[in-house]
Amino acid sequence: SVLEVVAAVGVEDLGRLRPDEPVVTAWQDLRLSGTVSAVPPGVDGETGLGTVRLRLEGGGPPVGAIVEARVAVGSHEGWSVPTGAVRRGGAGHEVVLCEAGLARGVPVTLGEVVDGRIEIRGELPDVVRVLADGSLPVDDGATITEIGP
Incomplete structure (x- = not known):
């Protein structure tokens, strides 16, 4: 119908x-x-x-x-992450990047949410891995071991 x-x-x-x-x-x-x-x-x-x-x-x-x-009236290139990867930081929202096996919280500005992913407005490094579960208590400099692709 x-x-x-x-x-x-x-x-x-x-x-x-x-x-x-x-x-x-x-x-x-x-x-x-x-x-x-x-x-x-x-x-x-x-x-x-x-x-x-x-x-x-x-x-x-x-x-x-x-x-x-x-x-959707237009499109643009940019980053998106699973909505669960975003956490509240000291001054707003952040994602935890995994760089050379170490964690680093990075402040982000959020955009649109589509199909369980949220747009990150602004810049991130060209090649980046993001901790998928932002609710985990991970401090900057913590060692991270990748277990998935």
């Missing part, structure tokens, strides 16, 4: 949307994929919002439910 979702989108994002772009929605534990089916030519003068229509395959939440929708 097919479900149509009506989404209110701000003017700053509306211009980047195009029909047939892929969309992913979330409602409770339900994840549905679909496409943008219609983008309005303008926005409401009072609200600054435009009504975008999304076409979802495979049924969906009940009528009137509020869903979260994400449309």
